[in-house]
Amino acid sequence: MRKLYPDAAAAVADIPDGATIMSGGFGLCGNPENLILALLARGVRDLTIISNNCGTDEHGLGVLLKNGQVRKMVSSYVGENKHFERLYLSGELEVELNPQGTLAERIRAGGAGIPAFFTPTGYGTLVADGKETREIHGRMCVLEHALTADFALVKAWKADEAGNLIYRHTARNFNPMMATAGRITIAEVEEIVPVGTFDPNHVETPGIYVQRLILGAHYEKWIEQRTVRPREA
Numbered sequence: 001m002r003k004l005y006p007d008a009a010a011a012v013a014d015i016p017d018g019a020t021i022m023s024g025g026f027g028l029c030g031n032p033e034n035l036i037l038a039l040l041a042r043g044v045r046d047l048t049i050i051s052n053n054c055g056t057d058e059h060g061l062g063v064l065l066k067n068g069q070v071r072k073m074v075s076s077y078v079g080e081n082k083h084f085e086r087l088y089l090s091g092e093l094e095v096e097l098n099p100q101g102t103l104a105e106r107i108r109a110g111g112a113g114i115p116a117f118f119t120p121t122g123y124g125t126l127v128a129d130g131k132e133t134r135e136i137h138g139r140m141c142v143l144e145h146a147l148t149a150d151f152a153l154v155k156a157w158k159a160d161e162a163g164n165l166i167y168r169h170t171a172r173n174f175n176p177m178m179a180t181a182g183r184i185t186i187a188e189v190e191e192i193v194p195v196g197t198f199d200p201n202h203v204e205t206p207g208i209y210v211q212r213l214i215l216g217a218h219y220e221k222w223i224e225q226r227t228v229r230p231r232e233a
Contacts, residue, residue: 003163003213004192008038011186011212015151017044018071022107022149022178023051023061027080028222030171031060032153032188034214040064048072050147052103052174056080059222065093074147076100080224099127102144104177109146111180111209116145152182155216156205159189160197163207172204179205188216 005011012035015021021039025031039047040063047070054073055062062081064070072094078084087093098106099121109117118141122128132143154175157168165187167175179185187210 001211003207003210004161005212005214008034008188008214008216009041011035011188011214012038012042012151012153015039015042015044018046018048019044019151020048020050020149022147022152022154022182023049024152024154024171024173024175024178025060026052026170026173027077027224028055028060030155030167030173030175031055031222032155032186032216033060033219033221034188034216035153035186036061036064039069040067043067043069045069046071048074050074050107050149050178052100053077053079054081054084056222056224057083059220072096074098074103076103097127102127103147104174106144106147107174107181108177110148111177114146116143118143147181149178149182150184152178152185154179154185154187154205156187156189158191158193158198159187159210159213160193160195160207161213162195163187163210163213164195164198164203165189165205165207165210166198166202167204176205179209184211185209186212186214188214190216190219 074096076098088095120139120141122142123140128142156165158166
């Protein structure tokens with residue numbers, strides 16, 4: 001199976017309107033930048049996006065939201081996007097908020113083939129409304145269902161030609177688990193090396209989970225809020 005695609009546009013060419021998409025990263029770190037921009041160019045609409053957040057007004061997944069391509073967001077943290085707030089309050093965007101750890105576990109469970117699990121997180125709050133609850137070992141727990149997606153878009157640091165992936169620092173957030181939970185996983189990376197280059201012990205996502213691979217370009221690696229102190233002379 002040849003996994004290497006010529007560019008991001010070719011890798012997302014068959015993503016249809018109405019698709020459910022997972023997109024990795026934490027804030028703007030570890031975003032699949034090239035794949036997001038390719039989706040923007042394609043103009044596919046009515047997307048359900050599962051991601052920790054929706055970028056900012058101008059960067060990351062926020063560009064899809066601003067262009068009217070997103071119907072629903074399944075997220076944890078949405079505080080950096082004013083357009084998100086406006087769409088949600090006006091009823092134009094459906095939102096499913098999750099505690100961050102619960103979101104991560106729902107995705108991990110989807111990739112592991114576990115259909116649902118009980119967690120004490122969220123019991124007694126709005127998160128538990130309408131959900132089954134059960135006492136387990138003396139603690140009340142909430143039933144949460146696993147998440148999967150039609151496509152998972154992930155960003156890794158390096159890959160070999162078989163699709164084995166290695167991440168870098170914070171970019172590991174959500175990307176590895178999403179890679180296992182997409183029916184078709186598309187990975188973009190900064191470097192592709194021959195098979196056999198990696199120490200197998202260092203591979204973080206085995207290539208069996210990756211169906212498509214692209215070499216990304218022109219990474220901006222945005223920062224949401226740059227906070228620095230003056231340098232001493």
